[in-house]
Amino acid sequence: MRNCGVLLPVSSLPSEYGIGCFSKEAYGFVDKLSEAGQGYWQILPLGPTSYGDSPYQSFSTYAGNPYFVDLEELMKLGLISEAELKKFNFGKNSKKVDYEKIYNSRFKALKIAFDNAKNLMKTGKFKVENSETFDEFKKTNSLWLENYSLFMAIKDSLKGVSWSEWEEGLRLRKPETLEKYKEKLADEIEFYSFIQWMFDIQWKKLKKYANAKGIKIIGDVPIYVAFDSADAWANPELFQFDENFVPTAVAGCPPDAFSATGQLWGNPLYDWDYHKKTDYEWWMKRMARAFELYDTVRIDHFRGFDTYYSIPYGRKDAVVGKWKKGAGYALFARMKEVLGDVDVIAEDLGYLTPSVINLVKRTGYPGMKVIHFAFYGGAETTYLPHNHVVNSVVYTGTHDNETTLGWYRGLDKKVKKFANEYLNIHTEDEKEIVWEVIRNAYMSVGNLTIIPMQDFLCIDNEARINTPSTLGGNWEWRMGKKDFTTKLAKKMKNLAEIYGRAAVRGEDKEEA
Numbered sequence: 001m002r003n004c005g006v007l008l009p010v011s012s013l014p015s016e017y018g019i020g021c022f023s024k025e026a027y028g029f030v031d032k033l034s035e036a037g038q039g040y041w042q043i044l045p046l047g048p049t050s051y052g053d054s055p056y057q058s059f060s061t062y063a064g065n066p067y068f069v070d071l072e073e074l075m076k077l078g079l080i081s082e083a084e085l086k087k088f089n090f091g092k093n094s095k096k097v098d099y100e101k102i103y104n105s106r107f108k109a110l111k112i113a114f115d116n117a118k119n120l121m122k123t124g125k126f127k128v129e130n131s132e133t134f135d136e137f138k139k140t141n142s143l144w145l146e147n148y149s150l151f152m153a154i155k156d157s158l159k160g161v162s163w164s165e166w167e168e169g170l171r172l173r174k175p176e177t178l179e180k181y182k183e184k185l186a187d188e189i190e191f192y193s194f195i196q197w198m199f200d201i202q203w204k205k206l207k208k209y210a211n212a213k214g215i216k217i218i219g220d221v222p223i224y225v226a227f228d229s230a231d232a233w234a235n236p237e238l239f240q241f242d243e244n245f246v247p248t249a250v251a252g253c254p255p256d257a258f259s260a261t262g263q264l265w266g267n268p269l270y271d272w273d274y275h276k277k278t279d280y281e282w283w284m285k286r287m288a289r290a291f292e293l294y295d296t297v298r299i300d301h302f303r304g305f306d307t308y309y310s311i312p313y314g315r316k317d318a319v320v321g322k323w324k325k326g327a328g329y330a331l332f333a334r335m336k337e338v339l340g341d342v343d344v345i346a347e348d349l350g351y352l353t354p355s356v357i358n359l360v361k362r363t364g365y366p367g368m369k370v371i372h373f374a375f376y377g378g379a380e381t382t383y384l385p386h387n388h389v390v391n392s393v394v395y396t397g398t399h400d401n402e403t404t405l406g407w408y409r410g411l412d413k414k415v416k417k418f419a420n421e422y423l424n425i426h427t428e429d430e431k432e433i434v435w436e437v438i439r440n441a442y443m444s445v446g447n448l449t450i451i452p453m454q455d456f457l458c459i460d461n462e463a464r465i466n467t468p469s470t471l472g473g474n475w476e477w478r479m480g481k482k483d484f485t486t487k488l489a490k491k492m493k494n495l496a497e498i499y500g501r502a503a504v505r506g507e508d509k510e511e512a
Helices: 024-035 071-076 082-086 099-123 134-140 142-157 175-184 186-212 230-234 272-277 281-293 329-339 354-363 404-409 413-423 430-443 486-498 506-511
Strands: 003-007 040-042 216-221 249-253 263-268 296-299 307-312 322-325 343-346 367-370 392-395 448-452
Touching (some): 024 040, 024 486, 071 082, 071 099, 071 186, 082 099, 099 186, 134 142, 134 186, 142 175, 142 230, 175 186, 186 216, 281 296, 281 329, 329 354, 343 367, 404 430, 413 430, 430 486
Parallel strands (some): 003 040, 003 448, 040 216, 216 296, 367 392, 392 448
Antiparallel strands (some): 249 263
């Protein structure tokens, strides 16, 4: 069934508190999506971000980002006052996230809320309506919550240094050392668990609201976890580590036309032989958690399951490396057995070998088609709309690309000429040009079309989310409170109806 949606990170939502969160603005955005005939809201990973603020480098693959907890909701629960919140500086720029100010203010505000909740829980007076209790939440999520909360408490006590620099007893998780820190940091551990409880309550409430409005959530699962994460520290057997839990090789991409030295991501690589012996148990738990949070899951860097690029640990770039065999179809066969027929999108961008193409086909998951990539080859380029297949998800661009306006402005003459001819562009009005690119995405036979919100708003590269292989200036853009207008929603819905993508709501069915 044909459908459409919008890509917008939670961090890009407008908010009074410096970064997008599960606030009234998030609910307003869902309302606008419904009004605009959209059926999906695609977001980026929701995990707690580390150095560089990238959602793809998280302290935990299971936990939620404390930045996204709505402070106004905590205020309604009586955990913090408006006067207390006004004392903090969350950043004054409504168009950009100031991560330094967010880091320095958010956790202080959350700790005030936690201290008040702790006192209320002692009296038995603190309850959150339609939610499991704090103790129930901790028990239900003990698989990951205990390790995450301990990891973060230790990290804070050691001024944020990577776990690879911790004392040997902590680094190698010697039981007597762990017990000593659990006792010493009991309050801090409880704080991190409490924030996850609040995150869980608020996110599930927002997701339930979206689903009731006919909006499904597309989440994002990075193939790799960060090295400096609770996942790597607590589960060293899952990765290619030596006896001292030091990586023997790390992830990245080889040199190509875009980078002479390749991309050195630095993530630990999986020990796929170990995962196979355990029937991919860790992956099944990870994906089960993802489907608890999202309706559909986009799996990032899908080609890494076929073959992955292995770079010897300690290298300064990705020039030296080898392609090695990944998990292959066995992981997804197991996933189908354990989780059933779940909705997955395979991020199959970049150079694809026949074996990668065959893996995607065998899983049955839709791949991705990006219009920005379509005009650099001939008429056979698979990203050109006339070559799309039904089982695909079509984008103008992704979070890693320029906005469509920025992309079009930067095209060289030859590529722009082909794009103009293909897209039937006979105007110099840049907004009309952006909408023509969007229209071509909507025309595609691909079942689902997802458009970044910046493209619907016709904003240039000031609204770009991420430039790969760069540090600073990424993940910062925020949408203005009044940007998503009723006029824009009507235009989006009209386009969705013309190309048979408008989501059918319960009320629409009744009218029909």
